[in-house]
Amino acid sequence: MKRVQFVLLLAFAIPVHAQVSQTIIKAGAGFTHDFPGLNGYTFSGEIAQPFGSHFEAGFGIKKVNLSGYPRSKTVNEYTKASTIDFNAYFLPVQSESHILRIGIGYSFSFYKIRRSYPLIENNGSEKTTVWSVQEKKGRISGAGISGEYEYIIPESAFSIGIRASLFKAYDRVSYIGSFVGVRI
Numbered sequence: 001m002k003r004v005q006f007v008l009l010l011a012f013a014i015p016v017h018a019q020v021s022q023t024i025i026k027a028g029a030g031f032t033h034d035f036p037g038l039n040g041y042t043f044s045g046e047i048a049q050p051f052g053s054h055f056e057a058g059f060g061i062k063k064v065n066l067s068g069y070p071r072s073k074t075v076n077e078y079t080k081a082s083t084i085d086f087n088a089y090f091l092p093v094q095s096e097s098h099i100l101r102i103g104i105g106y107s108f109s110f111y112k113i114r115r116s117y118p119l120i121e122n123n124g125s126e127k128t129t130v131w132s133v134q135e136k137k138g139r140i141s142g143a144g145i146s147g148e149y150e151y152i153i154p155e156s157a158f159s160i161g162i163r164a165s166l167f168k169a170y171d172r173v174s175y176i177g178s179f180v181g182v183r184i
Contacts, residue, residue: 022183024048026060028163030177034079034170037070042175044163048089056101060085064169072131075116081169083109087146099161101148108141111170142168150181157183 025047032042046060062085067078087105094100116131144167152159159181166174 022050024056024159024181024183026161026179026181028161028177028179030163030175032064032066032169032173032175034066034173036077038066038068038077038079040064040066040068040079042173042177044177044179046085046087048087054091054094056089056091058085058087058089058103058105060087062107062167062169064173066169066173071118072116075114075131075133077114077116079111079113079170079173081109081111083107083167083169085144085167089148097152097154099148099150099152101146101150103146103148103165105144105146105167106141107144107168108139109169110139112137113170140168140170142172144168148179159183 027045029041029043032040042062042064044060044062046058048056048058050056062083064079064081064083067076069076071077085105085107087103089101089103091099091101112135114133114135116133119130119132121128121130144165146163146165146167148161148163150159150161161179161181162177163179164176166172
């Protein structure tokens with residue numbers, strides 16, 4: 001509970017000290033990979049507020065959908081998750097048209113998973129493998145890291161970019177995708 005209070009305090013305190021008024025709203029989609037071999041896509045949205053000359057804070061949401069047959073050809077395993085993210089970015093490179101962001105964050109994930117595990121049955125001299133299916137719903141939270149490159153379209157409020165991150169959905173998932181941003 002202390003972690004949640006700290007993150008919420010940070011989220012509300014940062015905009016009060018904002019020195020630059022160019023808030024950015026980003027929406028994107030990309031490829032996501034999860035151990036033990038599930039692949040899929042993620043849709044994301046984020047609103048970020050600058051504070052200081054080299055820092056930003058953001059609040060985001062993600063919708064993760066992964067599936068595959070990593071252990072058995074008979075059971076389609078999946079991870080479906082919705083996350084709420086709080087991020088802090090350092091901007092080491094900034095120009096009129098290029099921004100590089102390095103970030104850390106904390107995600108709160110609400111997930112539904114299906115996994116299969118082998119059970120070996122011994123029928124006398126014969127051993128057979130049966131794949132039991134387990135479905136589970138729950139919540140989990142954890143830290144994540146990200147990196148972004150953003151190109152600001154000249155004389156426009158719009159930008160495009162690419163993002164790579166490692167965050168918590170059910171297990172650690174890796175993500176790479178593009179986004180479109182608009183400055184308000």
